[in-house]
Amino acid sequence: MPALRAGRAFDGERSLAGPVTVLVAHGGIEAVERGHPDVPGAGVVDLGQDTVLPGLIDTRVHLGADSGNGALDRLPTFTAEHLDAVIEDGLDRHLRAGVTTVRDLGDRDFSVLEQRSRHRQRVLASGPPITCPRGHCWSMGGEEALRRAVRERADRRADVGGGPRARAAGDRPRAQPRRRATGGGRARGRDRALHVPHRRGRASC
Incomplete structure (x- = not known):
């Protein structure tokens, strides 16, 4: 001790x-x-x-970005070795500033999510942001069908879900969506397909 x-x-x-x-x-x-x-x-x-003082928490980071101008635009051009070096450098700078927990809300090709155990501080990771074709942060590899994307992140035991249309668990929606006179069964089927048993999650945009 x-x-x-x-x-x-x-x-x-x-x-x-x-x-x-x-x-x-x-x-x-x-x-x-x-x-x-x-x-x-x-x-x-x-x-x-x-x-x-207790370790600080950074609730929103992209560890794969190098913090320079146009960092997210350059991210797809990084080699795997360079991407690892950027992630390590970002975590090192966080630690020297007293941050012992980081919440990564979008990496490229699961580069942060798959390496959580090798880092000195606690890393909560989401994997690539779930987005539509050519949507927000599409170049990180999150252009996927929604059902498949949610299932994959559950299988990989992601700590948090990230995407442009996700919202924090517990937040109240601003407006309730209208229900069609027909198609209610289809909507309920979609809800069931997106439900992943035994996994509590958080989402952020």
Whole structure:
């Protein structure tokens, strides 16, 4: 169990005057103690007078883009090796800024989704954005039939769904769609086809 000794701490709501010791276990904060108590078996990391705080969360990123002008337009031209390097660089810059969880809402060819376990911080990934032909972010490889796209992302255990027409789970639609006098059965059939059992998901646009 690491024990981080620091001059002060910020817990997300208030500043804690130091000195403080933050105990970390199983990838999370176990406790925040005043002073520098002796913790049997703990590995002490002395941060001097620095301030420690919980890891930050970036809720919307495209790790495959290099953050330069026209990044998404250049993405289809990247080789697999260059794309991996861009993803690693983006995650490294996030980590140095204190971001320990990122939510990637669109990669190319599942490049982020398939590599979640190799990264140091937590990565929630959606795979390529689900879009219509030549739609938003089409060049990332998400031009697919909707039913097949949803099924594939469920099979790959995607953490979040991304697409131009998706909306966050729990959000209320602005208007209820009109129902045709005929075709109601067809609509219900479509709903059943898009339902993936035993998978709770989130969506974003």
